[in-house]
Amino acid sequence: MHPEFAPIAFLSAFSLALPLPWHWRAGNVATLSIMFWLFVTNIIYAIDALIWGNNVDIVATVWCDISTKLIVGSNIALPAACLCVCIHLESVASVRQARTSISDKRRRQLYELLACFVVPLVFMILHYIVQGHRFDIIEEYGCRPTTYFSIPSIFLMTVPPMLLSIASLVVGGLALRHFIVRRMSFAAHLDASHSALTTSRYLRLMLMAMLEMIWSLAVTTYTLWFTTIGIPLRPYSSWAEVHSNFSRIDTYPTIFIPDIVLRTYYFLWWLVPISTIAFVAMFAFGRDAMEEYKKCFLLIRRVIFRGPASGTPKKSFDKKGAMELPSYESSPGAATAPASPGALKHAEAAYDRQSVASFSVGPALSYHAHPVDESLDFDSDFYSETCSSYAPTTPSPLARAPIPPPGDLAFAPPRSRNLTGDAPRPYTYPSLDASHHAISSAV
Template identity: 75%
Template sequence: MHPEFAPVAFIAAFSLVLPLPCHWRAGNVATLSIMFWLFLANMIYAIDAVVWAGSIDIVGAVWCDISTKLIIGTNIALPAACLCICIHLEQVASVRLARTSQSDKRRRQIFESLMCFALPVLYMILHYIVQGHRFDIIEDYGCRPTVYFSVPSIILIWLLPILLSVASIIFGGLALRHFIKRRISFAAHLDASQSALTTSRYLRLMLMSMLEMVWSIALTSYTLWFNFLSSPVRPYTSWADVHSNFSRIDTYPSLFLPPLVIRAYYFLWWLIPISTFAFVAMFAFGRDAVEDYKKLFFVVRNVTLRRKSSSTASKGAFDKR
């Protein structure tokens, strides 16, 4: 039993509300998509931790069909969003993009929408090629997607996210190089390019992208290594063979799982909440976010004082009667 799973995942999910307003105003699709996919993953983890705490009962099959596909989508959406951020940071920091126009911003938003939402949807559809059966239920963890471990699954499920992360590292390195070259006049360069970025936000985006890339590579490499240990690479003989008995749902009580498998699931589970808390820590306490909190505080205070004043006036009028 892991009673801490559900509270931690719920807190991680709703903590993403803190940096939401400033990123929404900036219109950065890639950053908003990271928040969207992290929120979905945390909510799935939280609900699964409640429903399957100490249980492997086959309930909510439709929920499992949807949630396991969304987990697959998250695996590609996060590195894709990091790549979009690194490409944008490199373009802003370079001399190639002297000024950001509305048409440039619109084209970037379209590209990021395709990468961060259309690509994950396509990825979820392609997952069916290497989906050996419907899904698995792991005690305390809930529904998890299944993969027929073969050469096509290695390319599709593990290699593609790694390639996106490697591309992000290349663009991130170039962006950092541009920043170091003009670090003294960097703030003036950002103003001249009419970017919504500040130097502080630029560095936070860079740090967040680097962390997410490290997490993505670590997660993908670890799961690939774990699959190599737990099962041999199987031949992808035919579509009918791979998808035979596709409606099967396998259940795994923790009592019968090897310690290595339990440690692997535990490690992989914590990656999503930790990534979320790291994201929130970097953006929920920036100057722009703090200004939003102050505005909200003044609005709440003024509304409260206005209500108190009106109630006091009403009470005074009633006493005069």
């Protein structure tokens, strides 16, 4: 009994969503196909472990018909995808092509679609030639595809994955050699070719492809050896004999399975989750992945929780609910004055009507009270209470002074006020620019 099978397989399957976004945007068909086939195989393993965890009941037969064919397809799809990745990496590292055009990228994507999805589909159809009966059900492991072990089955089901893995090793070795030779100028070449790859992504893709192809070659070779010593090679005499009683479903309780066979099934089962975890570990914790997580977090906070966007200042409140207004003093350690949120709205409204304050420069920047027009809808008592901490008790003599000549560091408010709301605001900082003085003189 292996109760850990289902949760581990589900966790491995859904962990593939972590590196998915940037692979999708980059249009890496081969890498996406690896993720797809690993996801499908993990889901099949998880569901099979849930259904047949402690029984060999013949149930969900349609599910078994579909899942067994998908397992057969994944046996050829993963080596084919690794070969496509290695071919692309070798092409990038060889510097045979200075730039990659859009047409070249689309042509490569079409080729990878054919290799990673059409070839496995053909492989699944060809499996019917050497399929002795419908499928087998193994306790704890679920339904598995069957093969009539013969010379045709070796050439159809075993040799193609082995050849693809060997070709991937050769092309991957060439890509690694090109990278070592040109490692000093490799990053500059990637920038010049407008490739979505970086040096870090290149090395991770290379490591992932090498790992997948070595595992595929080792597993295929081991399966062939184990089948040869365990099952005698049978002659493929005729189609009718091979497919006689084709609808048969064989069941295998674990109590009747030899220990060496159970260990082999256990080893082969763990290959898929371990390969998935290795893939996620290579691509889910890099710098580009961390940037993706940050963008997703900011999007969720802005859309779902209505939080501020990145870089938006937050309003802080003290323990009594009063909001801290920023200090207008030039000294770094100047204190801030609290005001309630309602008081802040009144102060902002008064400031927008340009009847509250003017500015002057002394040892520190500070507000100076300005006479208020009684015709405005403005609470002068509130203003005097709220802004008393910013203004001296008597108006500054600069409030009535004429505009100083250029070069002076003090500005008076505009000499005329248009209280209809279209007058420009007073300057909020001193300026020595002559154009600013011209604008002030024209008001």
